[in-house]
Amino acid sequence: MITFDQVSVVYDGADRPVLRDVNLSVDEGELCLVVGHTGVGKSTLLGAVNGLVPHFTGGTLYGSVTVDGRDTADHPPRELADVVGVVGQDPLDGFVTDTVEEELAYSMEQLAIAPAVMRKRVEETLDLLGLADLRHRALHELSGGQQQRVAIGSVLTAHPRVLVLDEPTSALDPTAAEEVLAAVTRLVHDLGVTVLLAEHRLERVVQYADRVIHLPGDGLVVAGEPSEVFEASSIAPPIVELGRAAGWSPLPLSVRDARRAARPLRTALAGVTPAPVRPTPAAPGADLLTARGVTVAYRGVPAVREVDLGLRAGEVTALMGRNGSGKSSLLWTLQGSGPRSSGTVRVAPGGPGAAGPSKDGDPKKLSAAEARRLVGLVPQTPTDLLYLESVEQELDQADAESWGGFGSGAEGAYGAGAPSARALLDRLAPGIDGATHPRDLSEGQKLALVLAIQLTAAPRVLLLDEPTRGLDYRAKTQLIAIVDELAGEGRSVVVSTHDVEFAARAADRVVVLADGDIVADGPTAEVIVASPVFAPQVAKILSPLPYLTVGQVASALPGNGEEDA
Known part of the structure; x- marks a missing residue:
């Protein structure tokens, strides 16, 4: 569905390419997770899929990028809009209408979809993303997370065959993020939609990925099975870091798999008081x-x-x-x-x-x-x-x-x-x-x-x-x-x-x-562990032990000294 053939991207005035000699193939119905540190070129990689790079961003693209048989060099973004849907990092940058319902319909209007079909898809998307109560709200009145969901919905209504998502859950609470990712996963498995997803909060998405595309920062790209890529990658979610510290192989990617692997670890840590995550203040301040x-x-x-x-x-x-x-x-x-x-x-x-x-x-x-x-x-x-x-x-x-x-x-x-x-x-x-x-x-x-x-x-x-x-x-x-x-x-x-x-x-x-009301107020460990929604991955994996971070576990393992939490 998507092919990068010896692709390099050099922006005007840059002394080195952002992407260098990238060869990559993404199959139909595949969910690929794009990972890397801030500024290594993830957005450039995603932007090349629908021609935003270089038609909109400028710079020079060497090699070729083809999507569903169309070369992006010959097809600007408007000629790929029926195939590729893109949600950028900042939802406000993509809004062109005033209300939620209008924004969901806009892309379909540009593609000349019949009004009856448009109405049906808008209703489906409102329900899918939990936006029904907001249909008549002005976009500027919404919270950041609500705007993020509208941006995703405005792309989904066009039923693209390729979905490019840049930090799609960055402004969403844990429950809303799970709902969005569940919807994306259904599109992949039920409709064969191809998804490229860049996300820094890997703990939310890694378990859904068919493949991981890692950008180490030197312009190159490393792609492979998630567990294989994360064995050596410089960036990894807490669940992988815990697996590395405990010596698990293969590395678990879901809390369920990690809890199964963690039985011996929970036994070894039982009775060991974890080091504090944060330095204890000398006395409460005024x-x-x-x-x-x-x-x-x-x-x-x-x-x-x-x-x-x-x-x-x-x-x-x-x-x-x-x-x-x-x-x-x-x-x-x-x-x-x-x-x-x-x-x-x-x-x-x-x-x-x-x-x-x-x-x-x-x-x-x-x-x-x-x-x-x-x-x-x-x-x-x-x-x-x-x-x-x-x-x-x-x-x-x-x-x-x-x-x-x-x-x-x-x-x-x-x-x-x-x-x-x-x-x-x-x-x-x-x-x-x-x-x-x-x-x-x-x-x-x-x-x-x-x-x-x-x-x-x-x-x-x-x-x-x-x-x-x-x-x-x-x-x-x-x-x-x-x-x-x-x-x-x-x-x-x-x-x-x-x-x-x-x-x-x-x-x-x-x-x-x-x-608008305060419903909980207390020490971090008490509040977040008491709720499965707000509990971190380590707490879920090692429950009922009182561990919150990988650093606490690493410092408690035999032979390990104190590490930063």
Whole structure:
């Protein structure tokens, strides 16, 4: 169905090809998982399938890519639309209408499908992806996860023979992600649809893959059976990392297979107290931010209902809950930019960047610059904060804004010797050229850039809305290290996330929202293990033992020393 024949892709001004001498064949009805670190060329590989590379992106494509017998060099994307459906990393980039129902119908209108057939397919897709209650909603009013499902649905209604999905579950809660992946799997097995899927949260998708396509980062491509590729790949889900640590062969790819293989391991670990996932704070910190009775409503419909929340110094809090539960609305309200129907938010005085004693500690009542040093927010769509012409300009502007109130030199909110925005970016996503336009970066690189910009100001309270979207495991580890440093300096960090593996490693505390209400609030191990939806893979495999991460298991195995969790 898809054939790459000696394909190389070189972008204008690049000193080396993104893809080099790629030979690859994907059969009809095959689900291929594309894996690799951020920025290695996964999006380029996927974009070559429907001609976006190079017809839209520019650059030069050497060799040939054929899809269902059509050479993409001779057929631009519009001439492949009946065969290939593409869902990009950012759903907003692909929307062309105003409401959910219109968006689902749009691609069929362009393909001149009969109205009666269109109506039937729209209804089927609404039910398939759980969107029926949203059919008349404006797209800009939806949560990030809801927008992701609409983007996938808008492609499915055209019934393509090839489906290309770039981070399709990145904004979805665990239950919604399972529903989407189950729908994709049904298309593969029941209709013979060919699927290429790139995803950083491999723990969600690896068990569905027929084949794995690994991009090591040198432009080459390695393809093979999942268990074979993951034996040597530089990127792997927790279940594979656990299998490697325990010496299992073949490597398990599903929790069911891993639990069967783990019986001896559970016996060996019984009675061994696992090392703590996170460093234990010396003493509970004081509340840096206190919210009381906070309510947020849109057009009279409450999104957050009388929430009471205290964010303590030195604590990392994971904010979790299904799509549309009110997480983003709560974060924007705490930061001061979002609406607040009632209630109060106050940030304690004192510390770097805090408002002076004469200032009200409510971020909503302060100037943007003052509020940013109190409470920083990284939104779900990081490009909202990028407006300059190059990465270097964005980084320099961040340094200037963060240090401007503290004199010249690296003496910003961190104090003397503070890391620059460039240094922070290099830790999250190394190797990004400063001359690159920010909107030419991959989604993971954009997110890393915005994280670096916001972290430069080192606010007392940092709110991150889905910060791991587009980040690989290595970048998540670097993000955890930075979050740990901020917490160690006495700051409070809140991470709104659907990434249960990240929450298990990064958070001291988990707060769960449902329909705008807080339904759970407590230590990470207690909250996430109590729910099969939020439990990480290691906890599911080793239950009832109290292990959450591969690092805990590795350090407890005989002959192994302490390892990072």
